[in-house]
Amino acid sequence: KAGVTQTPRYLIKTRGQQVTLSCSPISGHRSVSWYQQTPGQGLQFLFEYFSETQRNKGNFPGRFSGRQFSNSRSEMNVSTLELGDSALYLCASSPDPSTDTQYFGPGTRLTVL
């Protein structure tokens, strides 16, 4: 099976712009979670989607949003980018959100100038 794929892999934006990142889960996986990783804060949970519904959300401002499509693919959006949003954004998928193991994609490296 193909693993979790994320596009784009690298992205450079300027402050104030918005960005959309995409995640395709492993075939058959219906749950997608997003994480932000920075040198200062480490890996932090953003949100989780299952069956097109956000089930859980981390402690991030409303500028961070996401959605899931009927084919389980997910996108996350960050509006009004700030320098501090520069990070590795990771997507993870699992068959079921309850206790199944999450498998991570390679991440999207976002740099905000």
Add this chain to the structure above:
Amino acid sequence: DAKTTQPTSMDCAEGRAANLPCNHSTISGNEYVYWYRQIHSQGPQYIIHGLKNNETNEMASLIITEDRKSSTLILPHATLRDTAVYYCIVRAYNDMRFGAGTRLTVKP
């Protein structure tokens, strides 16, 4: 906040067993212990997980104490490619709380 405590860094000689400890004294009865590792800012790679019993797979063994307040990940024959940051996580649902992890360096 992460519910686990791990050493910041550890070294291991190539070919020897690497034993990575993790304390999770506030773990709840329905929370699993998961181990992931991350190499060079790639996506974290799943290693192993367990609830109460010790577990073994092709990558590693997980030893959980009887009171479940701590665990040890064992890489039986460490190689240079095992150099990575290892994360111990306790979770019941999908919002996994990652701590700072242990940076394991395998030396020739």
